[in-house]
Amino acid sequence: MSEPLRDASRWVYRGVWSILLRWFHVPGEPPTLPVPSGERLESFAPSENWLRYLKLNFWILFVLQKSLWLALCVALIIAVPLVGLLLTLPFLAILSLLAMMMYLALHLRFDTTRYVMSSKSMRIRRGIWVIHETTITFENIQNVSVSQGPLQRYFGIADVVVQTAGGGGHGGGQPGHGGNMGAHFGLIEGIGNAQEVRDRILKQLMQSRSAGLGDEPASSRRGLAMPARGWQADQVALLRDIRDAVAELARA
Amino acid sequence: MNKDKSDFDPFQITRPDRVLLKHYMIQALFGGPLFPILALPLYFKYETLKYRFDNDGISMSWGILFRHEVYLTYRRIQDIHLTRGIIQRWLGLSTISVQTASGSSTPEMSIEGVLQAELLRDFLYAKMRGSHQADDAQTVPSGSSAVGAVQQNARSATDLAGSGATGDDEVLLLLREIRDGLRAMAGNRGARQ
Numbered sequence: 001m002s003e004p005l006r007d008a009s010r011w012v013y014r015g016v017w018s019i020l021l022r023w024f025h026v027p028g029e030p031p032t033l034p035v036p037s038g039e040r041l042e043s044f045a046p047s048e049n050w051l052r053y054l055k056l057n058f059w060i061l062f063v064l065q066k067s068l069w070l071a072l073c074v075a076l077i078i079a080v081p082l083v084g085l086l087l088t089l090p091f092l093a094i095l096s097l098l099a100m101m102m103y104l105a106l107h108l109r110f111d112t113t114r115y116v117m118s119s120k121s122m123r124i125r126r127g128i129w130v131i132h133e134t135t136i137t138f139e140n141i142q143n144v145s146v147s148q149g150p151l152q153r154y155f156g157i158a159d160v161v162v163q164t165a166g167g168g169g170h171g172g173g174q175p176g177h178g179g180n181m182g183a184h185f186g187l188i189e190g191i192g193n194a195q196e197v198r199d200r201i202l203k204q205l206m207q208s209r210s211a212g213l214g215d216e217p218a219s220s221r222r223g224l225a226m227p228a229r230g231w232q233a234d235q236v237a238l239l240r241d242i243r244d245a246v247a248e249l250a251r252a
Numbered sequence: 253m254n255k256d257k258s259d260f261d262p263f264q265i266t267r268p269d270r271v272l273l274k275h276y277m278i279q280a281l282f283g284g285p286l287f288p289i290l291a292l293p294l295y296f297k298y299e300t301l302k303y304r305f306d307n308d309g310i311s312m313s314w315g316i317l318f319r320h321e322v323y324l325t326y327r328r329i330q331d332i333h334l335t336r337g338i339i340q341r342w343l344g345l346s347t348i349s350v351q352t353a354s355g356s357s358t359p360e361m362s363i364e365g366v367l368q369a370e371l372l373r374d375f376l377y378a379k380m381r382g383s384h385q386a387d388d389a390q391t392v393p394s395g396s397s398a399v400g401a402v403q404q405n406a407r408s409a410t411d412l413a414g415s416g417a418t419g420d421d422e423v424l425l426l427l428r429e430i431r432d433g434l435r436a437m438a439g440n441r442g443a444r445q
Contacts, residue, residue: 025341034374120383131341133334135373139382140330164330165353184331184351238427245434249441 013107020108020128030114031125031133043116049155050190051110056151058106062099069095115188117197119204122162124186136186138204140164146194158194162186162201260371262305268365271343273298275365278339303363310350312361322361326379328352333359334373348373 020026030043073092077084105128114125121137142165148158166184191197276298280291296316304311309325333349340346346369349359366372377383 024338025336034377121377130335130337133373135332135334135377136330137377137380137382140380164351166330166351166356184353184357186331235424235427238424238431242427242431242434245431245438248438249434 013104016104016108017111024128026112026128026131027125031116031123033116033118033121033123033135035118035120039119041116041118043114044191045115046110046113046190047157047192049157049192051106053152053155053157053190054106054110055103058103066095066099113189115191117200122186122188122201124188134186136162136164138201141201141205144198144201144205146198148194157190157192159190160188160194160197160201162188260368260375262372262375265303265305265366265372267303268298268301269345269367271345271367272301272365275340275343275345298365301365310361310363312363324350324352324360326376327381329376329380332373332376332380334369345369348376350376 021028030045032043033041035041069092073084073088076088108128109126112126112128112131116123116125120139121135123136124132124134126132141162143163145161145163146158147161152158163185188194188197273295276294277291280287280294283290297314300316301314302312308327309323311321311323313319313321330351330353333351335347335349336345344367345365348363348366348369350361350363351359354360363369363372
């Protein structure tokens with residue numbers, strides 16, 4: 001792409017953005033979470049490579065579809081030249097316009113997908129026409145998984161899928177496709193440090209004793225090394241004294 | 253769009269805003285010739301829709317022929333979705349979908365027609381499991397490495413409040429007496445031998 005063309009496309013894109021902000025009430029600032037004062041919020045966006053990945057997907061689809069349509073159009077023109085030409089030209093124009101809009105939508109999708117994380121919860125925002133914001137506290141998370149396809153591996157990105165309790169479909173197909181947000185899960189897609197984010201979520205999850213739907217009491221899970229819950233340090237010390245006294249009695 | 257934070261009180265919400273009816277009618281318009289059939293149930297839904305927020309949960313009811321009433325407690329909330337379609341944004345509306353751990357993917361409750369949806373969402377967030385913003389500020393110093401554990405203790409302590417506080421002291425007293433008794437016994441035996 002030459003430099004003036006790039007400038008022009010950037011200018012058009014900025015125009016589209018300002019229209020979205022002003023007339024379509026797309027929020028310009030990233031999502032936030034209510035946190036106690038002093039705590040830092042970590043806000044992050046998908047990686048640049050995610051955009052490249054989306055574009056590659058787009059071009060693959062584009063070439064496949066376009067060659068099919070073009071073959072059909074050529075066949076039509078050869079069969080009935082005049083009518084074929086009249087039909088196919090507007091049709092191709094509409095197709096290319098649609099493709100351009102799809103390409104623009106990729107950029108918009110990239111710019112409107114935002115994640116924010118506090119020490120207790122995370123929020124995911126996604127969408128342009130319909131804006132979805134999902135809030136999930138780490139305490140409610142049932143499992144965290146990282147998924148990566150071969151193309152995504154090439155670009156060095158991966159998706160983190162966070163699931164809460166409860167089932168149900170994803171509202172149509174795979175989580176990542178079509179950008180729809182189903183119930184009971186949060187999708188952090190296209191990030192470069194997926195492992196890191198996964199580990200962070202897991203760490204927060206482990207720290208909470210009642211994660212998931214509430215676990216069995218921690219004392220029975222962790223064995224005898226931990227003092228029993230409900231006992232205070234001085235009570236335990238007293239019990240030790242008693243044990244020693246009894247031992248002395250037994251010896252005597 | 254949103255009014256000042258200070259004059260938002262979720263406990264005051266009982267009815268959806270009038271704009272919701274407008275949104276329902278626009279929705280029905282998309283049905284084209286089916287408009288009357290679509291608009292009627294939506295109109296009645298709007299007219300009968302009632303919310304009640306109390307200390308433990310939300311109650312929502314609607315319907316004339318088929319009545320629905322949903323009650324769910326804040327602590328059972330699994331995830332909160334805030335959805336704003338393009339028309340909703342124009343009208344200043346949002347849908348807050350609240351989900352519990354049930355088997356369906358459709359939300360248990362969709363709160364529509366609240367103008368200050370973001371504030372309501374944050375209110376629900378503060379009440380749901382695992383956020384504990386409100387009681388954290390008072391009982392738990394933030395930044396502790398075992399926030400969850402401390403929270404758990406704080407929670408069980410408040411559960412036991414009344415009976416537990418004195419109970420622990422009594423245990424301590426009892427144990428002390430036993431120890432002293434045992435010590436005395438041990439001393440006696442040592443003296444006898």
